[in-house]
Structure formats: structure tokens, C-alpha cells
Amino acid sequence: MNQVLEILGTTFIILGALLFASGALGLVRFPDAYTRVSSVGTAGGIGIILVIAGTVLLTPSVSNVLKAVIVVALQLATSAIGSIAIARSAYLTGVPLYKQLFNDLDTDGHVTHEGETDRYEEDIDSANSADSADGATGSADVAESTPQGHEPHKNPHSTA
């Protein structure tokens, strides 16, 4: 029984620590204040709850279990509220959202950096105008060539 409790407690502690580490990884790697708030609020709260449950399983007694239930309830309630309060204050102070660098729906997936969109649209316009100019010259070539092609047909008829 004691062995089973020890194995269960160690598993809970390691799981909680790994969840907490994933929250810290999100804190480093996420690009935005709001996404960092989300990673801290979920992973931090659940990870600490798992660690405390594991320590209770390692040192079981009645008073420890009662106090740990109080701690888990407080942690469940307060970590989410703290995260929401910090995210709301970030929104109120005008922390900028993460600018999306890559839009699949817009102009078949070219990279449009911040501030370069105008240049990129100019590139698109110049490319389109170049295409239309090529098409115009091509049609002009066709229009020039077709009379020359037709004239030998017409001229024999007209002369004949």
C-alpha cells in the first residue's frame, strides 16, 4: 500500500513539474502577451495542483489531506482569476497584438511584413501591369500579323 502510494505520488509530482515546464516554455516561445497569459494560467495552475496532490500522496495524514484540499481549491480559483486580471490590464494599457506575418487567404501566401504591404501591393500592381502590357503587345503583334496574314489571302482575291 505504501509502495503504491509512493509510486502514484511520484508520478503526479513528475507530471505536474512537466506541465509547469510546458507553461514556462510557452512563456518564452509565445510571441504575444495574451498568449503568454493563456499558457501561464492553464499550465501553472494545473501543474501546481498536481505537484501538491503528489506531495500529499507521499506524506499521507488527515491534517495534511485537509490542508491540501484547501490549497487545491484556492489555487484552482485564484490562478484563473489572476490570469484574467493580468490579461485585462494588458488590454486596457494597450499592449499590441501579435501581427500576423503570413496570411493564406491573401494573394496566394506571400510574406507581407509589417510596413511592407504597400510596397508589396505595388509589386503586385506592377506585375499585373507588366502582364497586361505583355498581353497588349502580344495582341498588337497578333493584330499586326493577322492583316499581313490576311492580306496575301485577300490580295489574290482582290486582284483576281
Place this chain on the structure above:
Amino acid sequence: MIGVDVAIVILALACLVSTYRILVGPSEADRANAGDLLFFGIIGLIALFGVRAESPFTYDILIVATLVGFLSAISLARALTRGKR
């Protein structure tokens, strides 16, 4: 007990990472958020050190620490907006 040691190392690394975010965070909200995570890490470290030291007072400290952590998060969020709600 080796599991407790491994968890202590992982939590200490997470605390170091959140300290890095406090130092270089671009906005104040990032710093407040990283401080929140650092406080959670300290709570977990207190619990794990209590297991290692076999102290009977760990859970009393944990109750006080969760309450203080909640108050610190709320007051940091309040201080970011300069008292405006």
C-alpha cells in the same frame, strides 16, 4: 525520492525561465505574468522541499502562499492600469 529531486530541478529551471522573461519582457504585462508564474514555481518548490525535509508545517505555508500569490497577481494587474479599473 529521486522523483522529488527531478521535479525540484524541473521547477527550478522553470523559475529561471520566468526570471528571464521578467528581465527582458517587452511590455509590463509580460513581466507581471512572469512574476505570477515565478510565484507558482516557488509554491511548488516549497511543497517539494517540505516532502524532502519531512516538515509538518508545509501545508500551512502553502495556504498562506496561495492567498498571497492571488493578492500579488491582482495588485500587479491593478498597478498596470495605474489604479483604473
